[in-house]
Amino acid sequence: MKINPIYKKELKISARSKKTALILLGYNTLLAIFGLFAFYITFDSAIQNGRDVDYSDMLRIYSIIAGIGFGLVLLIVPALTAGSISGEREKQTLEILLTTKESTLGIVLGKLASSISVILLLAFSGMPILSLVFAIGGVTFLNLCQFILLIFVTAIFVGSIGVFFSVLLKKTTASTVTTYSAILILIVVTFAILLAIYTIIGLKQGNKYEGIFTEYENASLGNTIFLLLINPAITFFTMLREQVGDQAPVLYLIDSSTNAGSNFILNNWFYVSLITQAIISVFLMAGAAKLLDPLSKRPSKSHKTK
Amino acid sequence: MLQVENLSKRYGKSVQAVDGLNLRIAKGELFGFVGPNGAGKTTTMKIVAGLISADHGKVYVDGLDALYNQKKIREKIGYMPDFFGVYDNLKVLEYMEFYASLYGIEGKEAKRRCLEMLDFVKLSGAEDQYVDTLSRGIKQRLCLARSMVHNPQLLILDEPASGLDPRARMEMKELLHNLRATGKTIIISSHILPELAEICSSIGIMDKGKLRIKGIVEDIMTELNASKPLVMKFLERGERTMQCLKENRFVRNIVIQDNCISVIFEGDEREEAGLLTSLIKSGAVISSYKRESGNLEELFMQITGGEKDHEDKSDL
Numbered sequence: 001m002k003i004n005p006i007y008k009k010e011l012k013i014s015a016r017s018k019k020t021a022l023i024l025l026g027y028n029t030l031l032a033i034f035g036l037f038a039f040y041i042t043f044d045s046a047i048q049n050g051r052d053v054d055y056s057d058m059l060r061i062y063s064i065i066a067g068i069g070f071g072l073v074l075l076i077v078p079a080l081t082a083g084s085i086s087g088e089r090e091k092q093t094l095e096i097l098l099t100t101k102e103s104t105l106g107i108v109l110g111k112l113a114s115s116i117s118v119i120l121l122l123a124f125s126g127m128p129i130l131s132l133v134f135a136i137g138g139v140t141f142l143n144l145c146q147f148i149l150l151i152f153v154t155a156i157f158v159g160s161i162g163v164f165f166s167v168l169l170k171k172t173t174a175s176t177v178t179t180y181s182a183i184l185i186l187i188v189v190t191f192a193i194l195l196a197i198y199t200i201i202g203l204k205q206g207n208k209y210e211g212i213f214t215e216y217e218n219a220s221l222g223n224t225i226f227l228l229l230i231n232p233a234i235t236f237f238t239m240l241r242e243q244v245g246d247q248a249p250v251l252y253l254i255d256s257s258t259n260a261g262s263n264f265i266l267n268n269w270f271y272v273s274l275i276t277q278a279i280i281s282v283f284l285m286a287g288a289a290k291l292l293d294p295l296s297k298r299p300s301k302s303h304k305t306k
Numbered sequence: 307m308l309q310v311e312n313l314s315k316r317y318g319k320s321v322q323a324v325d326g327l328n329l330r331i332a333k334g335e336l337f338g339f340v341g342p343n344g345a346g347k348t349t350t351m352k353i354v355a356g357l358i359s360a361d362h363g364k365v366y367v368d369g370l371d372a373l374y375n376q377k378k379i380r381e382k383i384g385y386m387p388d389f390f391g392v393y394d395n396l397k398v399l400e401y402m403e404f405y406a407s408l409y410g411i412e413g414k415e416a417k418r419r420c421l422e423m424l425d426f427v428k429l430s431g432a433e434d435q436y437v438d439t440l441s442r443g444i445k446q447r448l449c450l451a452r453s454m455v456h457n458p459q460l461l462i463l464d465e466p467a468s469g470l471d472p473r474a475r476m477e478m479k480e481l482l483h484n485l486r487a488t489g490k491t492i493i494i495s496s497h498i499l500p501e502l503a504e505i506c507s508s509i510g511i512m513d514k515g516k517l518r519i520k521g522i523v524e525d526i527m528t529e530l531n532a533s534k535p536l537v538m539k540f541l542e543r544g545e546r547t548m549q550c551l552k553e554n555r556f557v558r559n560i561v562i563q564d565n566c567i568s569v570i571f572e573g574d575e576r577e578e579a580g581l582l583t584s585l586i587k588s589g590a591v592i593s594s595y596k597r598e599s600g601n602l603e604e605l606f607m608q609i610t611g612g613e614k615d616h617e618d619k620s621d622l
């Protein structure tokens with residue numbers, strides 16, 4: 001099987017870079033310290049203080065480690081991808097790439113894949129620490145697979161946003177700022193808008209205002225709730241709730257809609273949102289490839305012959 | 307090999323970079339593209355390389371419409387831009403193999419081809435050096451090797467010797483000489499006009515988006531020299547020397563300065579020889595008899611109206 005040459009070259013360069021080694025070391029050190037500290041709190045501290053060991057604490061460790069991994073994707077992937085094409089442009093290597101036989105789709109996919117590989121390497125390298133929870137139980141192998149799937153799809157989703165803006169905007173700084181802004185909008189603004197609508201609906205129906213994460217009786221967002229399918233944070237919290245039963249307040253919105261009437265999407269939110277984000281990523285990558293093609297504005301052959 | 311028909315490209319509303327350019331370059335030709343900064347050379351080269359779309363006109367490479375056969379044409383073209391960067395943490399051989407793989411050349415064949423090209427540009431032995439540590443001159447040679455890694459039929463070299471010191475420039479010139487012997491069709495833009503005249507089979511001078519003159523270097527030089535005065539230095543002048551000059555039907559504008567006479571002579575070399583014979587017969591003793599020769603740079607200045615800027619001069 002032919003490996004994408006851009007991907008192969010980027011991997012070679014990043015493997016030689018001290019930065020990658022330091023990120024790996026830092027990430028795993030942080031996770032290890034956190035894991036050992038959690039073990040100490042759960043067992044040693046409980047025994048020394050004469051308390052019973054609360055094994056459910058270990059599941060909290062899983063939630064927090066998974067949260068760190070997920071947060072890392074949201075923080076690092078934009079930084080890796082937002083400069084992927086604009087960086088080539090700034091280094092004056094893009095023109096040469098565009099004159100080769102490699103398609104623009106191949107170029108953007110190679111860039112995305114190499115950025116994701118670094119993140120997946122981090123996620124996999126943290127697996128032994130994440131697997132500490134197996135010692136106690138409560139988290140299954142399937143749960144770990146779901147977590148890896150989430151990291152993978154989120155990295156593709158966030159990465160494709162980064163690559164898209166990297167093609168669209170000439171400067172890496174502008175592209176990075178725009179990518180982080182877009183992710184902020186996806187995570188915070190979509191939720192804030194729906195929360196505001198939900199609260200207004202709830203208050204209109206005669207409920208009394210009792211704080212932002214309040215579930216109002218008979219208030220439902222209807223189909224607008226599906227806007228949250230593109231919110232990776234909601235996907236993450238949905239996964240955690242299914243795995244360890246953590247009740248994140250932000251899921252009230254989905255719950256209110258579920259109460260109003262169950263349907264396939266609401267019942268399979270985790271997988272449906274991953275598929276939605278993957279589909280958007282496909283469109284973003286196709287758009288990036290089209291934008292990168294210097295001759296994309298040429299008239300079609302059929303148009304020409306008319 | 308390359309045919310450009312009525313090519314036009316405008317940047318914004320005011321800058322007409324290329325204006326109805328027509329150009330035909332035959333297989334195996336080494337074509338020198340000359341023009342001041344902003345003449346439209348780089349834009350034309352980029353359009354041919356598929357990096358910019360033209361507003362109007364057609365480009366055919368080896369008979370294929372460049373707009374609709376990009377993949378096939380990219381295999382036929384090797385492009386070396388005027389400014390380019392290299393990747394950090396990549397060795398010379400890896401750099402070459404990376405570009406080979408972008409053309410689908412992999413494994414042993416890629417290595418063989420890369421080593422062959424490195425040898426061609428005299429970079430054998432530098433395979434394990436990191437590309438970002440190389441000097442500008444070596445990077446230029448490496449980029450030339452890179453542009454040939456897929457054995458293209460048409461090489462587009464945009465200012466391959468710009469910014470090089472005299473030694474590196476000489477090395478590049480030698481490489482271009484060798485390149486001519488490979489039989490590839492080459493388009494090269496440069497400000498180093500005397501060197502272009504030496505290595506190119508034909509040249510085109512571009513200004514303000516238009517091709518002002520195009521032809522075989524020797525023909526252009528002959529045409530240019532035809533307008534140059536014939537200068538004669540006399541040790542002695544015979545009684546009929548001046549009459550002989552005045553009676554010659556090819557002689558115009560006789561200017562006498564001490565023992566030198568310069569005339570505008572409109573005849574060819576044979577007629578020049580005839581004049582010399584008649585002057586000697588007239589009793590003149592001549593120590594020097596030659597036509598002043600023009601150079602490409604002078605022609606360039608004539609055509610572009612002396613607009614060659616200071617930046618260009620620094621490149622010469």
